[in-house]
Amino acid sequence: MQKSWIIRTIEIIIFIIFLFFLFVPLFSTIIWSIALRWYWPYTFPQEIGFDYWLQALGIIKSLTLGAVNVVPAFILSLGIAIVVVLLTMGIAIPAGYALAKLRIPKLLKGLILILFLLPRAFPQQPVFINLMLMFNKIGLTGTVGGVILVHLVVSIVYAVWITTSTFSSIPPELEEAARSVGASRFKAFLKITLPLSAPGLIASAVFVFLTSMDEFTGTFFIGIPFVTTLPMTLYSASGSNIQFASVIAILLLIPSILFMIIIQKLLKAEYLGGMGG
Amino acid sequence: MDYSLKKELSLKKEQKEVGGKYSHFTPHMLPYLLILPAVMVILLLYLYPFLASFWKSFIGKEGIFSLSNYQKTLHLYRGDIIFTFGVTVFSTLIATFLSILLAVYLRLSKSWLAKQIGVLYRLPIFLPFVVVAQMMRSFLAPHGILNLFLAKLDLIDIENPLQFFNWIGLTFGFVWKEAPFMALIILAGFQMIDNTYIEAAKSVGARLPQIITKILIPMNKSNILVAVTLVFCSLVGCFSFPYMLIGGKTPGTITIDIAHRVNYFGDYGVANALGVFSYLMVSLLAIYYIRSMMKRGLYE
Numbered sequence: 001m002q003k004s005w006i007i008r009t010i011e012i013i014i015f016i017i018f019l020f021f022l023f024v025p026l027f028s029t030i031i032w033s034i035a036l037r038w039y040w041p042y043t044f045p046q047e048i049g050f051d052y053w054l055q056a057l058g059i060i061k062s063l064t065l066g067a068v069n070v071v072p073a074f075i076l077s078l079g080i081a082i083v084v085v086l087l088t089m090g091i092a093i094p095a096g097y098a099l100a101k102l103r104i105p106k107l108l109k110g111l112i113l114i115l116f117l118l119p120r121a122f123p124q125q126p127v128f129i130n131l132m133l134m135f136n137k138i139g140l141t142g143t144v145g146g147v148i149l150v151h152l153v154v155s156i157v158y159a160v161w162i163t164t165s166t167f168s169s170i171p172p173e174l175e176e177a178a179r180s181v182g183a184s185r186f187k188a189f190l191k192i193t194l195p196l197s198a199p200g201l202i203a204s205a206v207f208v209f210l211t212s213m214d215e216f217t218g219t220f221f222i223g224i225p226f227v228t229t230l231p232m233t234l235y236s237a238s239g240s241n242i243q244f245a246s247v248i249a250i251l252l253l254i255p256s257i258l259f260m261i262i263i264q265k266l267l268k269a270e271y272l273g274g275m276g277g
Numbered sequence: 278m279d280y281s282l283k284k285e286l287s288l289k290k291e292q293k294e295v296g297g298k299y300s301h302f303t304p305h306m307l308p309y310l311l312i313l314p315a316v317m318v319i320l321l322l323y324l325y326p327f328l329a330s331f332w333k334s335f336i337g338k339e340g341i342f343s344l345s346n347y348q349k350t351l352h353l354y355r356g357d358i359i360f361t362f363g364v365t366v367f368s369t370l371i372a373t374f375l376s377i378l379l380a381v382y383l384r385l386s387k388s389w390l391a392k393q394i395g396v397l398y399r400l401p402i403f404l405p406f407v408v409v410a411q412m413m414r415s416f417l418a419p420h421g422i423l424n425l426f427l428a429k430l431d432l433i434d435i436e437n438p439l440q441f442f443n444w445i446g447l448t449f450g451f452v453w454k455e456a457p458f459m460a461l462i463i464l465a466g467f468q469m470i471d472n473t474y475i476e477a478a479k480s481v482g483a484r485l486p487q488i489i490t491k492i493l494i495p496m497n498k499s500n501i502l503v504a505v506t507l508v509f510c511s512l513v514g515c516f517s518f519p520y521m522l523i524g525g526k527t528p529g530t531i532t533i534d535i536a537h538r539v540n541y542f543g544d545y546g547v548a549n550a551l552g553v554f555s556y557l558m559v560s561l562l563a564i565y566y567i568r569s570m571m572k573r574g575l576y577e
Contacts (some may be wrong), residue, residue: 126552
């Protein structure tokens with residue numbers, strides 16, 4: 001009786017420490033985003049308000065706050081992410097289908113597998129700087145097209161993995177049955193396999209979307225200074241204006257939390273580590 | 278048997294249909310055509326620049342083969358290379374320790390608290406490193422919440438707050454972001470272990486530490502190693518968080534140095550040599566990871 005009481009107390013203390021370290025960094029960002037004046041060492045800000053929010057969202061224009069309108073950056077990030085999703089899924093769905101369902105020699109399959117594991121295993125930053133050199137030659141550095149391509153590289157690996165494992169989980173008998181009554185391979189794919197794998201494919205698309213929205217390193221080397229996505233505005237605000245940077249940080253984490261709550265059950269644990277590198 | 282026969286027949290039929298129009302196109306080519314775009318993207322935009330970092334690191338200022346980039350790298354950045362390795366190993370060890378504890382707790386406890394923690398701990402997994410960096414900048418700043426809290430508890434002098442924008446803050450952020458991810462992978466492995474093993478051990482008198490070290494960890498070794506590998510490799514290559522937290526300070530990480538080399542000096546030779554050092558740093562674990570994923574068959 002005595003012992004279980006002690007264990008219970010320890011559990012609660014650890015729970016409080018856990019909550020402190022897990023959530024206080026987040027709360028600190030939220031409070032800073034609405035703190036107009038906050039002098040050290042006061043526990044709470046002296047003056048709070050949504051001025052930085054309104055400024056960042058382009059609703060008010062004040063020269064004293066030192067924050068800019070981030071709506072254009074948000075729209076640019078959104079646009080890039082949508083193109084990246086279409087492009088990546090358009091390439092990954094056929095590849096995933098072939099790897100999961102069609103006959104490919106074992107050796108080739110092994111080589112492709114290694115090729116698609118390399119980007120996860122080795123640091124990507126040196127790759128981006130050489131990509132930057134390549135893109136310099138053909139005038140893609142500093143363009144939206146260049147940024148889209150670098151986001152494509154970052155997300156294609158995950159997209160192919162997820163689509164492949166999704167297609168593998170659909171029993172082949174269903175498509176065979178459709179084909180035995182005269183459907184072409186393409187029709188069988190369209191009518192049987194595609195609808196059945198929709199949840200996995202949607203999860204994969206959302207994953208690609210978030211990867212593109214949050215992508216930092218590739219955009220830093222390929223996009224700067226002309227392509228300012230939302231993470232880039234966060235980076236430039238971060239050193240100089242803590243309130244403004246906090247607003248952007250919260251804007252960036254809302255879609256992540258929202259989407260991942262919805263799709264996390266559909267994804268294998270290992271893929272989640274690819275989020276936001 | 279009937280099945281494969283049918284498959285054969287339908288294949289022949291298809292061959293005839295398609296073969297009529299394009300004599301060089303056969304269904305045997307279909308898989309290759311479908312994979313081709315994905316493979317081309319990786320070959321051109323990943324593998325080529327990846328291999329380029331090796332040979333460019335051996336090309337000196339005069340455009341000929343030399344080791345000058347490596348000499349310069351070791352001369353200027355030896356401390357940073359060691360620092361990167363040290364912080365990454367330290368962060369990975371702490372994250373591994375905490376994540377195993379968390380996963381064990383979530384696997385064994387049925388309490389209400391465990392249920393809440395089981396949901397809440399996943400938050401950092403979904404946040405990108407840029408956001409984590411900003412959160413840590415305000416949390417760990419000299420006049421940040423953590424120092425404020427420690428001062429209110431009288432643990433530190435309010436005039437003399439602790440400095441966290443160094444290896445401590447870096448480790449804290451790395452662990453904050455990666456330990457939950459590791460716990461997620463490790464917990465998935467623990468849940469595959471049947472309760473009967475644990476109950477059998479208990480019935481012969483095993484206590485909690487023994488259950489952890491003799492049953493849970495050994496039976497889940499491969500998942501733990503994959504989690505360690507993934508985290509170590511991504512931390513060595515992590516750029517945004519160190520750059521935003523300690524960019525410009527010494528010692529810094531390899532990734533910060535690469536960015537400086539490229540942005541301020543346009544020196545791709547030394548940047549690539551630094552890149553090769555980061556490849557070497559992860560090489561053993563990276564090879565282990567690729568081998569174990571191949572054995573497992575990623576496609577399942």
